[in-house]
Amino acid sequence: MSVKILGKSKGFYETYERRPGNNQEQTHYCPGCGHGILHKMIAEALVDFDVAENMIFISPVGCSVFAYYYFNAGNIQAAHGRAPAVATGVKRALPESIVISYQGDGDLAAIGGNEILHAANRGEAITVFFVNNAIYGMTGGQMAPTTLIGQKTTTTPYGRTLQNEGYPIKMAEIIASLESPVYVERVMLADVRSKNAARKAVRKGIKNQMEKKGFSFIEVLSTCPTGWKMTAPQSEEWIKTTLAENFPLGVYKDIADQVEPLDLSLNLAPPERVPKLIGLDQDKMDFDTASMKLAADIDQEIKIAGFGGQGVLSLGVWLSEIGMREDLEVSWIPSYGPEMRGGTANCHVKLSRNKIGSPLVTHPTVLVAMNRPSLEKFEADVVEGGAIVWDSALIDVEPQRTDVRNIPVPATRIAKEIGNSRVSNVVLLGVLAGFSDFLDPLVVQRVLPLIFKKKHLLEINLKAFEVGLGLGRELTD
Amino acid sequence: MAKQFVKGNEAIVKGAILAGCRAYYGYPITPASEIAHAAALYMPMVGGTFLQAESEIAAINMVYGASGTGIRAMTASSSPGFSLKQEGLSYLAGAELPCVVVDITRGGPGLGNIAPEQADYHQVVKGGGHGNYKNIVLAPNSAQEMCDLTMLAFELSDRYRNPAVVLADGFIGQMMEPVDFPEPVTEFPEKTWAVRGVDRDRMNLVSSIELDPDDLERHNQKLQRKYEIITNNDTRYEEYQLDDAEYVVVGYGIVSRLVHTAINQLRDEGVKVGMLRPITLMPYPSKRLSELAALEQVKAFSVIELSNGQMVDDVRLAVNGTKPVEFYGRMGGNVPSIKELVHEIKRMMRVL
Numbered sequence: 001m002s003v004k005i006l007g008k009s010k011g012f013y014e015t016y017e018r019r020p021g022n023n024q025e026q027t028h029y030c031p032g033c034g035h036g037i038l039h040k041m042i043a044e045a046l047v048d049f050d051v052a053e054n055m056i057f058i059s060p061v062g063c064s065v066f067a068y069y070y071f072n073a074g075n076i077q078a079a080h081g082r083a084p085a086v087a088t089g090v091k092r093a094l095p096e097s098i099v100i101s102y103q104g105d106g107d108l109a110a111i112g113g114n115e116i117l118h119a120a121n122r123g124e125a126i127t128v129f130f131v132n133n134a135i136y137g138m139t140g141g142q143m144a145p146t147t148l149i150g151q152k153t154t155t156t157p158y159g160r161t162l163q164n165e166g167y168p169i170k171m172a173e174i175i176a177s178l179e180s181p182v183y184v185e186r187v188m189l190a191d192v193r194s195k196n197a198a199r200k201a202v203r204k205g206i207k208n209q210m211e212k213k214g215f216s217f218i219e220v221l222s223t224c225p226t227g228w229k230m231t232a233p234q235s236e237e238w239i240k241t242t243l244a245e246n247f248p249l250g251v252y253k254d255i256a257d258q259v260e261p262l263d264l265s266l267n268l269a270p271p272e273r274v275p276k277l278i279g280l281d282q283d284k285m286d287f288d289t290a291s292m293k294l295a296a297d298i299d300q301e302i303k304i305a306g307f308g309g310q311g312v313l314s315l316g317v318w319l320s321e322i323g324m325r326e327d328l329e330v331s332w333i334p335s336y337g338p339e340m341r342g343g344t345a346n347c348h349v350k351l352s353r354n355k356i357g358s359p360l361v362t363h364p365t366v367l368v369a370m371n372r373p374s375l376e377k378f379e380a381d382v383v384e385g386g387a388i389v390w391d392s393a394l395i396d397v398e399p400q401r402t403d404v405r406n407i408p409v410p411a412t413r414i415a416k417e418i419g420n421s422r423v424s425n426v427v428l429l430g431v432l433a434g435f436s437d438f439l440d441p442l443v444v445q446r447v448l449p450l451i452f453k454k455k456h457l458l459e460i461n462l463k464a465f466e467v468g469l470g471l472g473r474e475l476t477d
Numbered sequence: 478m479a480k481q482f483v484k485g486n487e488a489i490v491k492g493a494i495l496a497g498c499r500a501y502y503g504y505p506i507t508p509a510s511e512i513a514h515a516a517a518l519y520m521p522m523v524g525g526t527f528l529q530a531e532s533e534i535a536a537i538n539m540v541y542g543a544s545g546t547g548i549r550a551m552t553a554s555s556s557p558g559f560s561l562k563q564e565g566l567s568y569l570a571g572a573e574l575p576c577v578v579v580d581i582t583r584g585g586p587g588l589g590n591i592a593p594e595q596a597d598y599h600q601v602v603k604g605g606g607h608g609n610y611k612n613i614v615l616a617p618n619s620a621q622e623m624c625d626l627t628m629l630a631f632e633l634s635d636r637y638r639n640p641a642v643v644l645a646d647g648f649i650g651q652m653m654e655p656v657d658f659p660e661p662v663t664e665f666p667e668k669t670w671a672v673r674g675v676d677r678d679r680m681n682l683v684s685s686i687e688l689d690p691d692d693l694e695r696h697n698q699k700l701q702r703k704y705e706i707i708t709n710n711d712t713r714y715e716e717y718q719l720d721d722a723e724y725v726v727v728g729y730g731i732v733s734r735l736v737h738t739a740i741n742q743l744r745d746e747g748v749k750v751g752m753l754r755p756i757t758l759m760p761y762p763s764k765r766l767s768e769l770a771a772l773e774q775v776k777a778f779s780v781i782e783l784s785n786g787q788m789v790d791d792v793r794l795a796v797n798g799t800k801p802v803e804f805y806g807r808m809g810g811n812v813p814s815i816k817e818l819v820h821e822i823k824r825m826m827r828v829l
Contacts, residue, residue, distance in 0.1 A: 274494060278523065360815075
């Protein structure tokens, strides 16, 4: 049950040492099987084009799973259907290599339908060989997506029906309908003439890849005498009379000559340049923490809440950024789970001299409420002796608590007076910096330029901060 | 180097790039999408590849291909997407290919929700895909560790030629904290097994197929020996207030942060309680747990998870019936308050 590839190409290993058993001269393919012929065409082309050593062969699942016994090249064996995805990962990493993705009909057209479609649609610069023999050979002669109507297989014992399984799928036609592929042809391995045409297609598909033209797809109608329960000559005849009638041969697409070679070059940055390239070199500002006017003991749990779009989350991030430069432990987390219901966006900020455990704030020391639902929702949670800073220009009720500091700030009105209602959160930041002992105004003023890089934005935000700071300081008088 | 205030999800990508990762293949899913966003932003800057794949299955197989060439490659997803990657992970483990996969766990089963859970423990730590394999699993609990453990994941994954998973949750992914980013990695292990399309690699084969039962058994035995070595050399955990602890709380990831605060409160009340936080979930700090269980002062263990109780199995195996092991869990994306935790830890102790 094995057949020797006559006149072995240098594209194959000298002896097939990976093949188990004593017969390491011949392939494992059945007599009359098309795989050996196609393997040979590929190997010869690679040797002729002097790229055999550059080939990376992606072995599929199915009879050709053992292609790595034979090809004298790096081999990567892929999961069922996934060869085009594996080939994508390989080719993107090694654009100079010649990546051959080789699949049978079940592998490519059934379980791997998605992978082949998208590799083709992306125009991966690989060469795909699709061996269509209308049956699952290795698993025991089951129906393939390309099995013909009426064809009997072990899973269509009464013959494939239109009603139950639908029409055989025509992959060359489907792939050719996509814009990216540069070359799509269907050939067959029957008589000498058709094999010559197949050889030509194989060479063209590989040449296209060498010239970086893009995605080439060669569908090969191939024999499976064992699966078809035929002799080798009968099989070749059946391809001609029946299979090729259902899957018409020919070039379905060829724009290889019309397209420019793809630029596949990799420009990998040397490691030492990487930090700068991913933005890790910015902000080497030194802050003199010793001169900051901060409390010795800081353990603030701040909740900021309001409508989406009021800059609630941003205010939290800025507080944290400032805290970080004050050498405090900080954490920020947006609202989560049940808290997200009911018209408020909120975030939790912790600023502490000690390591922060839970990042969640359930009982804030400071509540910044930027709309009425937020005030009503979280007022009760504030710790005794804590503070509620609220936008009195937007909220038409007063906090009811008498055991906390009540700090109304007409932030939205002030922001409008300054010229942009969106800076109300920075007004509130100023108030916090003014009355609290955990924000140093000098640090805030140095951090704001890091946040607002455009000059006009920085100016208005600095102004908003100044006004807020003034209000906050009045509270401490 | 630079200290930045970043989201955990972004820290992962910056850490990965500093670790030399130059290929990211992924499929968007909440709450892991920010990892893809950051990778899409930064990978091209360093000449790396970012590709949004057609599916999670394709993405992990692209990683398989990229890793087969010897480069450092990764993907990231969240629970339902991680389920889809299981096929590929089994192949990667079988072919002994390194790779890093991040799982930002969300609520399940099925579509579940996008809130944080820890219910992927079983599918990530116990393998999940078919066959006798294990992933290396690292469980960060801060933005800093999202960076550090991602970098470590690449190192361990290369060293042992084994997939490494960074198992986090929506909380740690979304949380912003200062991260001290380290210097980029400049030295990488040589990968003589890689397939690079050059003459010297022509005998190299990346494959997980072993037809002969004896060969496959030998391959599996080799994998098991590897897991033993990983366990001996690279088990990591953090201890908090364990010196005089009578009660040991075990929690990983975000839970460990909550427990940390709860322990501070319990200690203020005079309760002698401490925490063991596994940092590596595979290898699991079973040995340390056994040691603690053998201490006379230790009366009981309580395990807290955002799940129906998955890691608790490993604690019970390690403690092996010598001391009581209690469990408290929340599901669906609900997170216990500190008050609730303090109450539950006390309750578990009273029950004991």
